[in-house]
Amino acid sequence: MKRNIITTSDGSKTIQIEEWNEQYHSIHGALQEANHVFLKHGLSYFSDFVIASGETISESRPISILEIGFGTGLNAFLTLIAAEKLKLIIAYTGVEAYPVKLKEIDQLNYVELISTNHKTSFEKLHESPWEEGIDITSNFKLEKQQNFFKDITAQNKFDIIYFDAFGARVQPDLWDENMFLIMFNALKVNGVLVTYSAKGSVRRAMQAVGFTVERLPGPPGKREMLRALKLRA
Secondary structure: OOEEEEEOOOOOEEEEEOOOOEEOOOOOOHHHHHHHHHHHHHHHHHHHHHHHOOOOOEOOEOEEEEEEOOOOOHHHHHHHHHHHHHOOOEEEEEEOOOOOOHHHHOOOOHHHHHOHHHHHHHHHHHHOOOOOEEEOOOOEEEEEEOOOHHHOOOOOOEEEEEEOOOOOOOOHHHHOHHHHHHHHHHEEEEEEEEEOOOOHHHHHHHHHOOOEEEEEEOOOOOOEEEEEEEOOO
C-alpha cells in the first residue's frame, strides 16, 4: 500500500496510507493528539497515582508501557523526554507488525518540533534492533517487537497501554472484545489503557471484558477519548 508523508494541522508530520485514507496520527495535529491522549491521560495520570500511593519508581520498579502500534515512534519519543523531565524510569515495549522504513522516519519533523537536544535518542529508537531490550537513555529502556497484536501473550505485565492502532473503520478486528481481553490480561491490576477512540462499540467491548471505562475530553478534532482502568484481576 502506498504511504505518503503529510503535514497535520499543528505542523507535525505523519504517514498516510493512501488506499485506506487513514493516518498514523490525527490530521488535526499529530503532536497535540499524542501529548493529550497518551502523555497527559496515560503516563501523567498513572505516574501521579503511583506517587500519591507512596510507591517509588526505580530500576527495579519501572513504569512498564505497552504501545499498540509503535509506528513513527512519536509516542515513544515524547515518553522518553517526559521520563527525563519527571525523573521516571520507563520500560517501554512497542509492538508493530509492519515497521516504518527509516527513509520514511527521516522525512518526519518530530526532532525539530519537539527537542533537537534529543536527536540522538530519536535515532536510537528507530535504529535499535527488534526483539531486544535496549537502554536508549538512563531513564528509558525499549524493546520493539515485530508481531501481530492478536498474538500478544503477556500476563499482568504492564502498567499502561497506549492503544494507538489504526481506526475501527479500516481494522475493526483490532477494536473488539477479543482484542481488549488480550489487553486486559496484559495489564497489571490498577493498570491504565488510553486510546484516541470514543466509539460506543469500543467502550462496550472494553466494559465487557472487565474494564472500568471513562470518557474524557478528546484532543483537537475529537470531542471525546477513552481511558480504561483494570481495577480487578
